[in-house]
Amino acid sequence: MSLGRRGWRERPVQFGRQGSLHGIVTRDAGVPDGAAPFMLLLNAGVIHRVGPNRLGVELARKLALEGVSTLRFDLSGLGDSAPRSDTTSIDEAFALDVREAIDFVREAYGAERFVTLGLCSGGREAFRAAYRDPRVVGAVLIDPYSYPTWTYVLRYIRPRLTRASSWRTAALGWRLHVASVGSSLRRHPAPEAEPDADGLPERPPRPLMQRALAEVLARGTELFFIYTGGRPEYYNYEHQLRDTFPSAFAHPGLRYRYMPEADHTFSSEDARRELFRHVVAWLDESGFIARRAGALQST
Amino acid sequence: MSIFHFGTSPRELLGIYEPPHGRSTRGAVLCNPWGREYLIAHKSLRFLAGIVADAGFHVLRFDWYGSGDSSGEAHEGGEPGSWMTDLNVAIDELKAMSQVSSVTLIGLRLGATVAAMGARERDDVEKLVLWDPVYDGKQYLGQLCHPLNVMYPKAYDQLASGEEPTIASLGFPLTPAMRRSIGRVSLDVFDPPLPPTMLVSTVRDPHRYDPLRARMSAGGVDLSEARTDGPMTWIEEGDLGASGMPVNALRAVAQWMQ
Numbered sequence: 001m002s003l004g005r006r007g008w009r010e011r012p013v014q015f016g017r018q019g020s021l022h023g024i025v026t027r028d029a030g031v032p033d034g035a036a037p038f039m040l041l042l043n044a045g046v047i048h049r050v051g052p053n054r055l056g057v058e059l060a061r062k063l064a065l066e067g068v069s070t071l072r073f074d075l076s077g078l079g080d081s082a083p084r085s086d087t088t089s090i091d092e093a094f095a096l097d098v099r100e101a102i103d104f105v106r107e108a109y110g111a112e113r114f115v116t117l118g119l120c121s122g123g124r125e126a127f128r129a130a131y132r133d134p135r136v137v138g139a140v141l142i143d144p145y146s147y148p149t150w151t152y153v154l155r156y157i158r159p160r161l162t163r164a165s166s167w168r169t170a171a172l173g174w175r176l177h178v179a180s181v182g183s184s185l186r187r188h189p190a191p192e193a194e195p196d197a198d199g200l201p202e203r204p205p206r207p208l209m210q211r212a213l214a215e216v217l218a219r220g221t222e223l224f225f226i227y228t229g230g231r232p233e234y235y236n237y238e239h240q241l242r243d244t245f246p247s248a249f250a251h252p253g254l255r256y257r258y259m260p261e262a263d264h265t266f267s268s269e270d271a272r273r274e275l276f277r278h279v280v281a282w283l284d285e286s287g288f289i290a291r292r293a294g295a296l297q298s299t
Numbered sequence: 300m301s302i303f304h305f306g307t308s309p310r311e312l313l314g315i316y317e318p319p320h321g322r323s324t325r326g327a328v329l330c331n332p333w334g335r336e337y338l339i340a341h342k343s344l345r346f347l348a349g350i351v352a353d354a355g356f357h358v359l360r361f362d363w364y365g366s367g368d369s370s371g372e373a374h375e376g377g378e379p380g381s382w383m384t385d386l387n388v389a390i391d392e393l394k395a396m397s398q399v400s401s402v403t404l405i406g407l408r409l410g411a412t413v414a415a416m417g418a419r420e421r422d423d424v425e426k427l428v429l430w431d432p433v434y435d436g437k438q439y440l441g442q443l444c445h446p447l448n449v450m451y452p453k454a455y456d457q458l459a460s461g462e463e464p465t466i467a468s469l470g471f472p473l474t475p476a477m478r479r480s481i482g483r484v485s486l487d488v489f490d491p492p493l494p495p496t497m498l499v500s501t502v503r504d505p506h507r508y509d510p511l512r513a514r515m516s517a518g519g520v521d522l523s524e525a526r527t528d529g530p531m532t533w534i535e536e537g538d539l540g541a542s543g544m545p546v547n548a549l550r551a552v553a554q555w556m557q
Contacts (some may be wrong), residue, residue, distance in 0.1 A: 012304065012368075047338055052338065235501060267467065268450050
């Protein structure tokens with residue numbers, strides 16, 4: 001166990017049915033077991049549990065000082081976790097990984113409620129976990145899904161209309177140019193798909209995502225969507241989420257923040273600090289932080 | 300594989316130990332690169348640890364203070380001089396765990412530089428692997444501080460107080476102290492006494508390490524080389540957050556160590 005200077009403590013853990021998953025639990029030294037929801041920090045892309053620009057480590061340690069315990073761990077095949085031998089797809093493997101992480105924390109720390117947090121593909125896994133497992137009572141999704149709207153398309157095309165290079169390309173190979181626009185639109189998935197045995201597919205089509213959001217919110221799960229300005233090829237204006245899913249956006253259980261100055265991996269220390277402030281504020285507003293009054297109280 | 304903390308407060312380090320295949324009296328300590336290079340190369344170094352363990356070594360990977368899952372804030376790490384403290388603790392830890400009496404140090408990029416520093420200072424380093432080492436600190440800083448790589452976060456803003464600023468290079472803070480420490484890295488680090496050494500190069504420029512090679516040869520270092528076609532495992536490919544797996548380089552290291 002490692003005791004940080006400012007009172008957080010960390011413990012490397014190994015868990016899962018195959019004993020192949022590795023992670024780090026970070027807690028405040030004074031937090032009793034089961035006091036508040038436990039947060040699971042999921043991998044961003046293929047980067048290991050430390051996170052891009054050490055974001056996972058910073059978040060975990062700062063959250064611990066707010067009384068929020070975390071487990072940052074590597075999904076199977078990523079970081080220090082071995083690939084699974086008991087599944088046939090990555091979707092299935094990751095679904096099992098998160099379930100085993102929840103089971104482990106429940107047994108080891110007495111937690112009954114969980115909040116998932118992820119960036120990019122991690123954000124998608126965080127939502128999938130909330131969809132599958134009612135023990136997940138909240139999810140923080142950073143740059144997760146995006147779907148084109150007409151405003152997105154216009155904002156995508158407009159700057160290209162004023163570029164001489166775009167007109168040259170159009171003149172020389174308009175078919176290529178149309179294909180390029182089409183390709184950017186096709187980054188967003190086709191409309192036919194249904195949940196499978198693992199729950200949602202990794203990139204659900206818009207109608208399925210709409211139903212999934214409604215289902216998760218109706219259950220009382222709190223969702224916090226955060227989008228940065230770092231992926232304009234996917235998300236290029238503040239109200240894109242609202243315009244994509246207006247009814248879900250209006251639900252009181254969905255909170256949203258647009259951080260246009262931040263890049264996709266929060267390279268800036270300032271952006272990371274701002275992210276942390278937003279996450280803590282949301283946790284507090286959602287009732288997920290035990291308020292300190294001398295000693296910690298259960299929520 | 301087991302993951303654990305070692306060292307003493309407040310400088311606890313995260314270590315990852317891989318046991319050898321079969322009984323063994325040989326040990327190896329892997330020295331990570333700095334900053335973003337560490338994140339990109341993580342998988343390759345994990346694979347290397349497994350290959351070296353299969354070759355019959357007790358293997359310890361660890362995160363430097365102020366990096367990865369070790370203690371410390373990011374702006375407290377990144378100084379080769381202070382990394383020596385961590386390396387000494389890591390070597391002693393592996394020797395205590397595994398009862399080996401000497402180790403091979405394997406370092407990548409700035410980790411290779413510190414590995415060389417360790418090999419010079421200690422008498423229990425039997426072999427040294429320098430994988431695309433940093434031997435010119437000013438040149439390396441020039442890359443880190445390239446305008447495309449640098450930010451000036453307000454959180455680190457000391458300009459108003461007249462101090463030199465901490466800058467962020469590809470998301471990782473470079474304090475003035477770090478820049479001075481890295482800037483002092485020179486070919487002197489690679490002067491004897493050094494144990495038998497392997498230089499692994501995956502860069503495209505075949506002359507990149509000519510000055511280093513010449514210096515070490517002139518010093519009488521027993522130097523072997525492996526030059527492969529990459530990939531350069533500390534550089535991100537596309538937008539993946541990772542590099543390709545440098546299979547040939549990994550194989551060359553494991554074969555030389557046996």
